[in-house]
Amino acid sequence: MSKNHLPILAVALLSACAPTAKVPTTTPDTAATVETPPAAPPAPVDWSRQADEFLTGYSTEYQRLYTQSSEAEWRSNTHIVAGDSTNAVATARANEAMAAFTGSADNINNLRQLLEHKDQLQPFQIKQLQTALYNAANSPQTIADVVKRRIKAETQQTEKLYGFDYKYAGKSVTTNDLDELLRKENNPQKRQAIWEASKAIGPTLKDGLLNLRGLRNQTVQALGYPDYFTYQASDYGMSREEMMTLVRQLNDELRPLYRELHTYARYELAKKYGVKQVPDYLPASWLPNRWGQDWSAMVDVKGVNLDATLAKKGAEWQVKQAERFYQSLGFQALPPVFWEKSSLYPLPKGATYKKNNHASAWHMDLNQDVRSLMSVEPNTEWYETTHHELGHIYYYLTYSNPEVPVLLRQGANRAYHEAMGSLMGLAATQKPFLVGLGLQDPKAKTDQTQTLLKEALNYVTFIPFSSGVMSEWENSFYADKLPADQLNAKWWELVKKYQGIVPPTARGEQYLDPATKTHINDDPAQYYDYALSYVILFQLHDHIAKKILKQDPHATNYYGSKEVGTFLADIMRPGASKDWRAVLKEKTGEDLSARAMVEYFQPLMVYLKAQNKGRKYTM
Numbered sequence: 001m002s003k004n005h006l007p008i009l010a011v012a013l014l015s016a017c018a019p020t021a022k023v024p025t026t027t028p029d030t031a032a033t034v035e036t037p038p039a040a041p042p043a044p045v046d047w048s049r050q051a052d053e054f055l056t057g058y059s060t061e062y063q064r065l066y067t068q069s070s071e072a073e074w075r076s077n078t079h080i081v082a083g084d085s086t087n088a089v090a091t092a093r094a095n096e097a098m099a100a101f102t103g104s105a106d107n108i109n110n111l112r113q114l115l116e117h118k119d120q121l122q123p124f125q126i127k128q129l130q131t132a133l134y135n136a137a138n139s140p141q142t143i144a145d146v147v148k149r150r151i152k153a154e155t156q157q158t159e160k161l162y163g164f165d166y167k168y169a170g171k172s173v174t175t176n177d178l179d180e181l182l183r184k185e186n187n188p189q190k191r192q193a194i195w196e197a198s199k200a201i202g203p204t205l206k207d208g209l210l211n212l213r214g215l216r217n218q219t220v221q222a223l224g225y226p227d228y229f230t231y232q233a234s235d236y237g238m239s240r241e242e243m244m245t246l247v248r249q250l251n252d253e254l255r256p257l258y259r260e261l262h263t264y265a266r267y268e269l270a271k272k273y274g275v276k277q278v279p280d281y282l283p284a285s286w287l288p289n290r291w292g293q294d295w296s297a298m299v300d301v302k303g304v305n306l307d308a309t310l311a312k313k314g315a316e317w318q319v320k321q322a323e324r325f326y327q328s329l330g331f332q333a334l335p336p337v338f339w340e341k342s343s344l345y346p347l348p349k350g351a352t353y354k355k356n357n358h359a360s361a362w363h364m365d366l367n368q369d370v371r372s373l374m375s376v377e378p379n380t381e382w383y384e385t386t387h388h389e390l391g392h393i394y395y396y397l398t399y400s401n402p403e404v405p406v407l408l409r410q411g412a413n414r415a416y417h418e419a420m421g422s423l424m425g426l427a428a429t430q431k432p433f434l435v436g437l438g439l440q441d442p443k444a445k446t447d448q449t450q451t452l453l454k455e456a457l458n459y460v461t462f463i464p465f466s467s468g469v470m471s472e473w474e475n476s477f478y479a480d481k482l483p484a485d486q487l488n489a490k491w492w493e494l495v496k497k498y499q500g501i502v503p504p505t506a507r508g509e510q511y512l513d514p515a516t517k518t519h520i521n522d523d524p525a526q527y528y529d530y531a532l533s534y535v536i537l538f539q540l541h542d543h544i545a546k547k548i549l550k551q552d553p554h555a556t557n558y559y560g561s562k563e564v565g566t567f568l569a570d571i572m573r574p575g576a577s578k579d580w581r582a583v584l585k586e587k588t589g590e591d592l593s594a595r596a597m598v599e600y601f602q603p604l605m606v607y608l609k610a611q612n613k614g615r616k617y618t619m
């Protein structure tokens with residue numbers, strides 16, 4: 001006699017991960033098997049109901065463990081004390097508990113079994129189950145030891161990364177200090193020393209990064225992904241090859257414009273630094289950014305001095321102002337927890353601990369506990385970053401609604417999440433907006449071409465860095481297993497090829513310059529998110545300007561437009577429960593395309609070509 005007619009799944013569900021789930025009532029009553037034959041034929045399994053019960057139990061536990069992990073990570077990122085491993089131990093423990101659950105063999109089996117019955121499930125359920133399986137692949141307990149080692153290595157790498165003591169001219173400096181120096185310093189020798197100081201962290205991260213590569217690849221291989229890059233790309237429903245084809249195409253589309261900017265910058269900077277022989281490639285230390293990803297500080301537009309205006313207003317004002325902008329569109333005030341628990345400003349001088357110096361936004365409990373970790377100073381870069389981070393925060397708040405299950409509280413894809421706040425950052429620097437807020441004199445004549453040039457030096461120069469250098473290097477690192485003695489050589493080969501930038505002096509393998517970019521360590525194999533986010537943000541901006549506001553995309557004022565707010569909130573509200581391609585098509589009428597971005601900067605081509613007439617092009 002068969003034991004019972006319970007499908008294997010239901011048994012596993014009860015024991016493994018659905019502590020609150022009841023025995024599915026659609027499954028035959030086990031008591032019936034005790035009765036005299038003939039036994040009734042087994043009722044068909046109601047897979048949709050099974051999925052619901054599984055997901056209810058799973059989501060409750062997932063949210064609980066996620067919250068604990070966030071709290072521990074928050075502490076690890078905001079309180080880094082040299083030599084004190086208390087936080088690291090607590091974080092590793094919380095992340096291990098999370099991994100033990102999300103990657104448990106029972107969960108993986110249940111998810112696979114449920115997904116075998118897709119034809120009987122709702123798209124909404126399928127999406128959640130796939131998300132849970134995607135989470136499992138990052139922590140499969142079939143190789144629990146590898147996952148545990150990876151968690152430990154990640155915690156250690158984060159501590160090293162943010163605990164590093166940068167030194168310039170014999171004194172400890174923050175990354176904010178280094179960034180400010182690179183924007184302002186005019187002496188090329190000093191610039192080189194500052195740039196080199198910013199790269200001193202690289203070698204300290206090398207062993208950790210190589211170790212992490214192995215562990216990250218091994219982890220996802222257990223569920224069939226060939227490498228970690230492929231795993232990350234799969235979050236978009238794309239293969240690694242498809243993602244690389246997309247970012248290469250994007251880079252090609254912006255290349256003509258970048259070529260003009262590159263030529264322009266070589267000649268203008270050579271003039272500025274008094275160098276007679278214009279170099280074919282830009283020395284990295286000439287650019288106002290550690291990685292040459294944003295050159296906008298090269299240009300001052302007459303009649304606009306946002307830095308000076310912001311300096312008078314102060315750092316706190318910037319965050320409140322960004323909130324006011326979102327509120328003006330119809331978003332709610334930020335919840336009290338944001339103000340109470342965020343870490344928004346640099347630590348006071350003499351603090352006995354350090355904090356993560358790279359801006360981030362946190363969805364602590366996948367509900368209303370939202371926080372940001374920043375080191376805001378009153379300047380244009382942080383002004384934009386503040387808008388960027390609040391974009392994440394409002395995205396979190398908007399999709400944390402009863403319609404969106406916990407597992408789908410994510411962006412339509414990761415690039416959307418990055419795009420929202422960057423879009424607001426762009427909008428918050430356009431002249432009509434600044435004039436409307438009283439941040440710019442309405443009578444001051446501003447040169448539109450210079451304004452557009454400054455924007456291009458930010459948004460366009462970012463593309464060869466993000467879609468070229470970063471994506472290619474990580475693709476090569478994770479998927480092609482770039483040999484350990486070629487890490488820096490490969491980096492500079494790509495920097496030259498895509499950005500047309502060279503290091504000021506030879507950078508051998510004793511350095512590890514890619515590791516100076518935080519994302520290489522703690523946001524691995526997903527920097528293309530930002531490249532795609534710029535493309536999306538220009539598509540959204542183009543639509544908002546032309547179709548909603550009926551304004552020139554180069555000179556908009558979103559402030560107070562409830563219609564713009566509704567447009568953005570409608571994209572945010574469903575989270576990841578809608579297909580990202582469908583969202584873009586529905587909201588803008590377009591597929592993902594660099595069309596809007598190229599079009600936005602097209603007027604600059606004429607100016608740059610005229611400026612560059614007779615100059616040597618090297619890319």
Ligand code: X8Z
Pocket residue numbers: 358359360361385388389530
């Ligand atoms: O890392 C970020 C955000 C994190 S939420 C501040 N960004 C990229 C970077 O800094 O490299 C924003 C644009 C590019």
Ligand code: ZN
Pocket residue numbers: 388389392417418
């Ligand atoms: Zn971001």
